[in-house]
Amino acid sequence: MPVPTPTGAAVSIAGLVQRFASHTVLDRVDLDVPAGHVLALLGPSGCGKTTLLKLLAGLMRPTEGRIAIGGQTVVDANHFLPPEKRGLGMVFQDYALWPHMTVGRNVAFPLEMRGVSRREATTRVAHALDLVGLGGYDARQPGSLSGGQQQRVALARAIVARPHLLLFDEPLSNLDRDLRESLCGEIGALLRELGTTAVYVTHDHEEAFTLADTVAVMRGGRIHQMASPDALMNDPASLAVAEFLKLGAVAAGERTPNGWRLGHGIELLSPPGIGWHEQASPSAHPAQHAPGRGHLFIPHSALRPADAAPLRGTVMSQRYRSGHYATTVRVGPEAGGIELALLTHARLPLHAPIGLELDWTRLRWFPLAA
Numbered sequence: 407m408p409v410p411t412p413t414g415a416a417v418s419i420a421g422l423v424q425r426f427a428s429h430t431v432l433d434r435v436d437l438d439v440p441a442g443h444v445l446a447l448l449g450p451s452g453c454g455k456t457t458l459l460k461l462l463a464g465l466m467r468p469t470e471g472r473i474a475i476g477g478q479t480v481v482d483a484n485h486f487l488p489p490e491k492r493g494l495g496m497v498f499q500d501y502a503l504w505p506h507m508t509v510g511r512n513v514a515f516p517l518e519m520r521g522v523s524r525r526e527a528t529t530r531v532a533h534a535l536d537l538v539g540l541g542g543y544d545a546r547q548p549g550s551l552s553g554g555q556q557q558r559v560a561l562a563r564a565i566v567a568r569p570h571l572l573l574f575d576e577p578l579s580n581l582d583r584d585l586r587e588s589l590c591g592e593i594g595a596l597l598r599e600l601g602t603t604a605v606y607v608t609h610d611h612e613e614a615f616t617l618a619d620t621v622a623v624m625r626g627g628r629i630h631q632m633a634s635p636d637a638l639m640n641d642p643a644s645l646a647v648a649e650f651l652k653l654g655a656v657a658a659g660e661r662t663p664n665g666w667r668l669g670h671g672i673e674l675l676s677p678p679g680i681g682w683h684e685q686a687s688p689s690a691h692p693a694q695h696a697p698g699r700g701h702l703f704i705p706h707s708a709l710r711p712a713d714a715a716p717l718r719g720t721v722m723s724q725r726y727r728s729g730h731y732a733t734t735v736r737v738g739p740e741a742g743g744i745e746l747a748l749l750t751h752a753r754l755p756l757h758a759p760i761g762l763e764l765d766w767t768r769l770r771w772f773p774l775a776a
Contacts, residue, residue: 412442414603415476415493415570417462422471424457424627431457433627435471439620444597444604446614449624450650455607456575458624462605463496463573464489476570490519495564497577501556503548509535509559510544516567534562537596554585561593565600572597572604578613590616611651615639623647645701645772654705655746661697661771668702670738674717676766700773708768709748715761719746721754735760 417439424432432454439445447455460466462473464480464487472482480487495516503512510531517527535541538558548556557577564572577593578586594617597604608614614621615635622632631643642648649656659668665675719735722745726732730749737744746762754760 412440412603413568413570413601414442414572416441417445417571417603417605418472418474419458419462420472422458422461422473423469424454424461424466425469431627432461432468435627435629437622437629437632439603439605441476441603442601443619444594444606444617446606446608446618446621447624448608448611448614448621450609453624454627455624459573459575459605459607462571463494464492493570495567495569495572497557497560497564497572497574499576499579501548501553501560503556503559503563505548507548508544509540509546509548509551512548512559513544513563513566516563520567530566531562534566535559537565537599538562539592553581554589557581557589561596565596565602570603572602574604574606574608576607576609578608579610586613587616593617623650625650639705639707640768642703642770645703648703648770648772654703654708655744657702657704657744658699659702660699661773663697666702666771668744670742670744672738672744674702674764698773700771703770703772704746704764705768705770706748708765709746709762710765711748711750712761712763715763717762717764719760719762721756721758721760723756724750724753735762737762 419435419437422432422435423430435454435458437445447458449455457466461468461481467481467486470483473480475492478487479485480492504515507515513531513534514527517530522530531544532541535543538561540555540558540562543551543555543559548559551559560577578589581589590613597617606614606617615638618635620632621635621638622629623638624630625646631638631647633643638647638651639653642651642653645656648654657668659666665673667673717737719737722734722736724731724733730751731753733748733750733754735746735748737746748762
């Protein structure tokens with residue numbers, strides 16, 4: 407399958423600060439998005455991701471910093487380009503469709519604002535609706551459509567003017583899970599087909615990982631890690647990132663020459679032949695191999711059931727998910743212990759004993775700061 411030629415614009419943000427009175431919402435944010443790439447801004451409510459999107463859109467002016475789109479500075483200390491001159495398309499959480507207009511007129515609105523002829527607008531509206539799977543819906547009223555269909559109309563309106571940059575503000579949060587998952591995949595495929603640069607705000611890491619080439623994990627107005635989905639899953643840069651992404655369990659304990667000593671008398675001893683360099687991520691800092699106190703990150707992918715494994719636990723819960731069972735296992739005493747999570751192919755009896763085999767190369771140790 408040929409790689410689409412990027413039609414979007416590169417985005418560059420440097421030293422971006424946003425304050426409201428004494429409250430700092432964004433604290434010196436720097437990031438670059440190559441042309442044609444999809445960036446997801448991922449984080450909890452209040453982390454600054456929506457504020458960053460509004461600054462990109464020109465709906466606010468930053469306290470400090472610079473934003474460039476396609477090599478053109480759109481805002482800095484001396485310049486401010488309004489939203490309508492930035493070559494943007496936006497998709498909102500609440501669809502933002504005009505109920506008194508037909509689907510076709512809603513989609514055509516950006517073209518009318520640009521003075522595009524009616525004949526060309528009709529052709530482009532039909533093409534945009536075809537791309538989002540709503541060909542022939544142009545005469546329908548928005549109120550007669552489902553939530554998913556209305557969001558497709560909003561997407562068609564965003565792409566019809568062929569913007570250099572598409573901005574998404576949690577567009578799927580009002581939809582049920584199944585519809586959200588299917589539409590998420592469709593949006594990702596469409597963005598890659600169009601080659602448009604996109605910045606997508608979400609608090610759902612599965613949504614971000616499905617859509618984006620790069621994910622920026624935000625907390626407290628800062629980017630804690632910006633990497634591909636695979637890199638985030640396999641090599642979180644900090645304890646905060648590992649905990650937010652919920653990719654596994656985090657346990658406090660002590661690093662020893664032979665493994666880890668965790669709470670409640672739980673000791674993980676590395677098998678013979680496993681050296682220091684093999685017990686954590688290859689990119690880990692040397693300090694992460696040194697003895698001392700800290701936190702051990704045990705990702706789901708590092709665990710699998712094994713009857714003869716020395717690490718023993720008890721099945722606490724299971725939940726069916728995409729062909730597997732998300733299984734929670736408690737290791738250690740009933741009052742406390744550590745809860746680990748893994749995927750299993752079979753349903754297991756509640757409170758049944760289970761052996762767990764560890765992939766030591768996937769474990770990650772975060773030492774306490776000196």
